[in-house]
Amino acid sequence: MSATRFTRLTLAPGALWLIVCFALPLALIVAVSFASRGEYGTIEGPPTLANYARLAGYGELDYDPFYARVVGRSVALAVVVTLVCGLAALPVASAVAALAPARRNWALAFVTIPFWTSLIVRTYAWQGLLAADGWIARLAAALGLIESGTALQPGLGAVVTGMVCDFIPFFVLPLYASVEKIDWTLVEAARDLGATPRRAWIHAVWPQIRPGAFAGAALVFLPSLGQFVIPELLGGGKIFFLGGVIQQQFGPALDWPFGAALASAALAPVLLGLALMASRRDDASAFLR
Amino acid sequence: MKPRWPTRLAALGVLAFLYAPIVMVVSWSFNAARNGTVWEGFTLRWYQALIESPEALGALRLSLGLALASTLLSTVLGTLLALGLRDRRARFLESLLPLPAFVPDVVFAAALLLLLALIERATGFSTLGFTAMLVGHVTFQLPFVTLVVRARLRDLDPALEEAARDLGASRSQTIWHITLPLLLPGVIAAALLAFTLSLDDFIVSFFTGGPGGTTLPVFIYASLKRGLSPVVHALASILVVLSVLAVAGATLLRSRNP
Numbered sequence: 001m002s003a004t005r006f007t008r009l010t011l012a013p014g015a016l017w018l019i020v021c022f023a024l025p026l027a028l029i030v031a032v033s034f035a036s037r038g039e040y041g042t043i044e045g046p047p048t049l050a051n052y053a054r055l056a057g058y059g060e061l062d063y064d065p066f067y068a069r070v071v072g073r074s075v076a077l078a079v080v081v082t083l084v085c086g087l088a089a090l091p092v093a094s095a096v097a098a099l100a101p102a103r104r105n106w107a108l109a110f111v112t113i114p115f116w117t118s119l120i121v122r123t124y125a126w127q128g129l130l131a132a133d134g135w136i137a138r139l140a141a142a143l144g145l146i147e148s149g150t151a152l153q154p155g156l157g158a159v160v161t162g163m164v165c166d167f168i169p170f171f172v173l174p175l176y177a178s179v180e181k182i183d184w185t186l187v188e189a190a191r192d193l194g195a196t197p198r199r200a201w202i203h204a205v206w207p208q209i210r211p212g213a214f215a216g217a218a219l220v221f222l223p224s225l226g227q228f229v230i231p232e233l234l235g236g237g238k239i240f241f242l243g244g245v246i247q248q249q250f251g252p253a254l255d256w257p258f259g260a261a262l263a264s265a266a267l268a269p270v271l272l273g274l275a276l277m278a279s280r281r282d283d284a285s286a287f288l289r
Numbered sequence: 290m291k292p293r294w295p296t297r298l299a300a301l302g303v304l305a306f307l308y309a310p311i312v313m314v315v316s317w318s319f320n321a322a323r324n325g326t327v328w329e330g331f332t333l334r335w336y337q338a339l340i341e342s343p344e345a346l347g348a349l350r351l352s353l354g355l356a357l358a359s360t361l362l363s364t365v366l367g368t369l370l371a372l373g374l375r376d377r378r379a380r381f382l383e384s385l386l387p388l389p390a391f392v393p394d395v396v397f398a399a400a401l402l403l404l405l406a407l408i409e410r411a412t413g414f415s416t417l418g419f420t421a422m423l424v425g426h427v428t429f430q431l432p433f434v435t436l437v438v439r440a441r442l443r444d445l446d447p448a449l450e451e452a453a454r455d456l457g458a459s460r461s462q463t464i465w466h467i468t469l470p471l472l473l474p475g476v477i478a479a480a481l482l483a484f485t486l487s488l489d490d491f492i493v494s495f496f497t498g499g500p501g502g503t504t505l506p507v508f509i510y511a512s513l514k515r516g517l518s519p520v521v522h523a524l525a526s527i528l529v530v531l532s533v534l535a536v537a538g539a540t541l542l543r544s545r546n547p
Contacts, residue, residue: 003376006460010373014366014431015382021428022389025400032403043407088303095300109540114307116482116536118489120506121525124513125310128317128326168307218391226393229491233513243395250399250496260403263396270391 026267033260043256051261067245071265074225074242081163082171082221088164089171089216093179096172108176115169123233126162127153130234154236162230167223171216178212218273226266242266311529318522335523345524348508355419355494355504356487359426364480366427367434368472371442372464374435383439386432394429398496401425405497417499425493430483437482437543441475442468478539485535488528 033051038044057065096107114122129136130152140146152158182205190200228243235241242262249259313326318336322329339345374383389397401424409415416424449471453463469476491506498507505528512521 003460007373007376007379010369011376011379011382014370014373014435017366017427018431021401021404021424022397025397025404026392028403028407029396029400088299088306091296091299092303095297105544106540109536111304111307113533113536114311116485116489117311117529117532118491118506118509118525120489120491120509120513121314121529122310124509124517124521124525125314127513128517129309129313131326134326165306165310168303222391223393226395228395229510243393246395246399247496250402256403256406259399263399266393266396270388270393273391274388 029260030264030267032257033264035257035260037255037257051258054258055261055265067262070240070242070245073240074266077159077163077231077241078221078224080160081167081224082217084160084164085167085171085220086175086213086217088168089175090179092168092172093176093212096176097180097182104180108173111172112169115166119166119229120233122165123162123230126158126165126234130158130161153234154238156235156239158234159231159239159241162234163224163227166227166230167220170219170223174215174219175209175212178209182208218277222270222273225269226263314522315526315529317519318526320519320522323519335519338520339523339527342520344503345508345520348503348505349524349527351419351503352488352505355422355426356484359423359430359487360480360484362423363427363430363434363483364476367431367479367483368438368476370431370435371438372468374439375442386435389429389432394492395496397429398425398492401428401493402496417497418501421497421499422494422502422504425497426487426490429490429493430486433486434479434483437479438472438475441472441478441543445471474542474545478542481535481539481542485532488535489532 032043034047034049035043035045036048036050053059055067055071057063057068092111096104096111099107128134131137132151134152137146137150137152140152141150146152186208187200187204190204191197195203226243226246227241228247231239231241231244232247235244242265246259246262246266249255249262253259316328317326319331319333320326320328321332321334373379401421405416405421405424409417445468450463450467453467454460458466489506490504491510494502494504494507495510498504503511505524509521509525509528512518
């Protein structure tokens, strides 16, 4: 068997699977976002921009920016979650990189184990942890921060807590890959030449960990844009985010073309980021090796 | 450079934050309190109730069957893909592999549902249910399996395969007798991780499972809508323990040098 034939035979099944079951559905969802809803929830032509107009607030009735606000709120949530995850990931990545090499893999596994456990379980656990009789609420009440007997969920704070708890490992892995490779002699040189610790960090440390920080930020920001479970369980059903309204359109509302437009809005930054990454030749998967 | 104590303290704080929900759920599953989370003594009652609940056991059976089937498929496909990706000409394909990790899971689930609905409209053949969930799970497992096996392949000493070829082994003989046995720990590790991904998936099963698609996470979600019950804690603890065991096993296999 020639090398070419071997490559074709081994690549074909998996590549075909991913094209049919991953690329094709995503292409379809973008295509359907330009269709309209038929009488019984069917998908009908001709091509229209009505779904996107509705998304922007210009629906059949008056101007109502409900969905535009949902998009804005989802982006804001994703930004906050990404920043907090970055702040939390930095000490973890530094502490792991400082361990003896033989212990680093186990430490990293320890950080990622929570990610591998069920998201539903971890999220509903926060419902209990933040409940009025949970120890966090009781501690906060004892400190006089909240009134005794108030629950810390549902609410925006609970949603952020659940999201951060879910996404931290995604930031730690790529950041660690960068932190581990830091050349500390550069930092020493900066300090010897009279840089303050702050300036040394900005000019000698940050440029070295920037690729990992960007990869981590992308791995948190993009998937968190469409997170469904956490806002659903910790938001109390009163604060709407993209994931929830997408599910609503594909579920009870049965307006798939509009749901497809909402899904395309969550997908657009991914495709944009991919194009950007391709042009910069960054390899976001480096940390998985 | 050694991090100073504030860094290490912060790292420990973050770890405690990550583990708090898991540890709490397991502790609640042994808590005698029927309502709330305040400790009222040790009990195994909720596990007893779980064994006597046909719905919970049915969900467990469906989840395990789905995880086994999807893992088997994705491991075979992913290992083949990883072998093929060693060809330099497949570099572009390789660079696309991490893409699914960036796509919000609701978007993928909705897209898959859309594809299956369009297929049903065109052919009258409905796949919603086990087949749909199987297809969905294999799809999100496949890139993971491929990346893990690919990493193991990179660590293999190419001299071993070259020696086999020099001694007259054909390409398929070399793969079968040299590459795959050396690759096995990586393949098993990948399978364990894929199994965990399937076991813990909620979104894809929720969207494409149809009326009979009550996997464990879907069952837990449905129970939550009726209010927290200690039996759910027991079920969730079993799910957590299964995942932790699988990931620990995978880490053990991956840390051994080829």
